[in-house]
Amino acid sequence: MKKTLKIFKWTAIILGSLLAATFIFIQLTWNKKFTAPYPDIKASKDSTVIARGKYLAFGPAHCATCHVPMDKIMAVENGLEIPLSGGWELEFPGFGNFRAPNLTPDTETGIGKLTDADLARSIRHSVGSDGRLIFPFMSFQEMSDEDLTAVISFLRSQEPVSHLVPRTEYGLLGKALVAFGLLKPEGPKNTPQKAVVRDSIAEYGKYLTYHVANCRGCHTEMDVNTGQYIGADFSGGTLFEPDAFSNGYSHMSPNLTPDPNTGVITKWSEDQFLTRFTTGRIHEGSPMPWGAFSNMDSTDLKAIYRYLHSLQPVERKVAQTVIPPVEK
Ligand code: HEC
Ligand code: HEC
Known part of the structure; x- marks a missing residue:
């Protein structure tokens, strides 16, 4: 009896220490800095390019269904066109609370201080300007250079809106996935095309x-x-x-x-x-x-x-x- 208790005690101590060590490891390592190449993308002021970007953002690429305030999502879905000042939020209990940032050119709360290459890298390689992982909500890794240029040109053309969207916050499970390398930035599998022929094929x-x-x-x-x-x-x-x-x-x-x-x-x-x-x-x-x-x-x-x-x-x-x- 005594022996069983002793084994039990030691098992509990070892398991407890392992758990504590894992917890400390996760807390210390989850906030990793990643690297990825900067795509050679430069925003344009050409109105045709901007119009193409706007079409993508409010149409097929639907940036506007996530990058607007929560109380505007349905109005935008119904045709309202407003600057992409961010705010869509989705909570996966345990994994984190994910928030779509402000993509207007505001310098304090938006993309004003980010370069074109920073933005292109976030979108194509899922690595933010500060090296953080951009959670895989977006699937534009192999968007063509031409379309990525159009989208970023459109973002730059918007009026700046001051709207502070707090950063995404990870829960313990989400942090664990990043700490153990199960969740990492996703880049293109094939070299993205320069431009794609737009035809009904x-x-x-x-x-x-x-x-x-x-x-x-x-x-x-x-x-x-x-x-x-x-x-x-x-x-x-x-x-x-x-x-x-x-x-x-x-x-x-x-x-x-x-x-x-x-x-x-x-x-x-x-x-x-x-x-x-x-x-x-x-x-x-x-x-x-x-x-x-x-x-x-x-x-x-x-x-x-x-x-x-x-x-x-x-x-x-x-x-x-x-x-x-x-x-x-
Ligand atoms: C965010 C997730 C999501 C995306 C992106 C999405 N779908 Fe869907 N789709 C759904 C779900 C969920 C349903 C079922 C509910 C409904 O009919 O709206 C659905 C339904 C459909 C239907 C059936 C509609 C009907 O009347 O029966 C078609 C067709 C369809 N999707 C095609 C597409 C195509 C083509 C695309 C890309 C252009 C696409 N979907 C993108 C989630 C998605
Ligand atoms: C399904 C929702 C969704 C769609 C659609 C979407 N995004 Fe996002 N986007 C997000 C979320 C959520 C984040 C924040 C991810 C994180 O915090 O890890 C984000 C992050 C970003 C960032 C990173 C900004 C930074 O601070 O580094 C950029 C740039 C971006 N999105 C641009 C776009 C563009 C351009 C489109 C359309 C072509 C688009 N997004 C479509 C949800 C979306």
């Missing part, structure tokens, strides 16, 4: 769905703990838990591959697809930025439709995409 659709509009990110099942994709691309199945806009509803992304039994757009004509997008939001709380996407032009939409229809069909039934709250 599948190739351009592929570029948009992967590197601009993030259709792939939401419509491919992801392991929420590791951030790794575990489903076949575009076969759906990502669960979106209720958030500030969903009124208790959860959502699940449908299968976009042209599977005859389980693909949602398999039987849609190109015209039906275009109409669905120009109609905009149908389900009030859907996480999909339908409002921003309703600003997409027909070249972009046709390109996306043609690309999705060129995919290998994957049979995967997503039973319910709009899931009502469970009655208590």
Whole structure:
């Protein structure tokens, strides 16, 4: 009996010390400084370039659905065009409280003091100007030089708005992921193209769905703990838990591959697809930025439709995409 107690005591002491050591290690090392190359991107004052950037920000790349104050998100989704003064916030309990910063040229609270290369590096390599990790909410690593230039030129052209958005704060789990190297900045896998031909062809659709509009990110099942994709691309199945806009509803992304039994757009004509997008939001709380996407032009939409229809069909039934709250 005495012996068992002794073993128990020592096990507790050793486990306790290990836990304490792990805790101290996490606290000391999570706030790492990362490095990444600075892309050779320079903002332009050319009005055509700025207009392209604005189109991307309020349309396919939907920067404006995150980088505006929380109480303006839905108004922007419904067509209001305001400077991107930041404020969207999402809390993953334990992992952290993530906040989209002010992207107007204000020098104190916005991007006024950041260089074009700083901004391009944050967007392309997920490393902030101070070396911090930029959490992977954005999927623009392989956005073309031309489009990245356009977006940054547009950001610079906005009127400065003084709006202090506190930095993202990590919880213990989030810090642990960074400390142990499980979460690190994501850069491009392939060298980004200088420019992409904008035509209603599948190739351009592929570029948009992967590197601009993030259709792939939401419509491919992801392991929420590791951030790794575990489903076949575009076969759906990502669960979106209720958030500030969903009124208790959860959502699940449908299968976009042209599977005859389980693909949602398999039987849609190109015209039906275009109409669905120009109609905009149908389900009030859907996480999909339908409002921003309703600003997409027909070249972009046709390109996306043609690309999705060129995919290998994957049979995967997503039973319910709009899931009502469970009655208590
Ligand atoms: C899904 C929401 C979302 C979308 C869409 C989005 N962002 Fe972000 N962005 C964020 C969040 C959240 C952060 C902060 C991440 C962090 O703190 O680690 C961020 C950070 C940034 C930063 C880093 C700023 C700094 O202080 O270094 C830049 C630059 C940026 N976003 C630009 C853009 C641009 C340009 C677009 C559109 C092309 C865009 N974002 C689209 C959510 C989003
Ligand atoms: C932030 C996550 C997110 C992004 C980004 C996103 N989707 Fe979705 N999508 C969803 C969810 C969730 C649903 C189910 C709820 C709904 O229908 O709104 C959905 C539904 C759909 C539907 C079915 C609509 C219907 O009427 O049945 C289509 C088609 C679709 N998405 C295509 C796309 C395309 C194409 C893109 C890129 C241009 C895209 N999605 C980007 C999450 C997303």
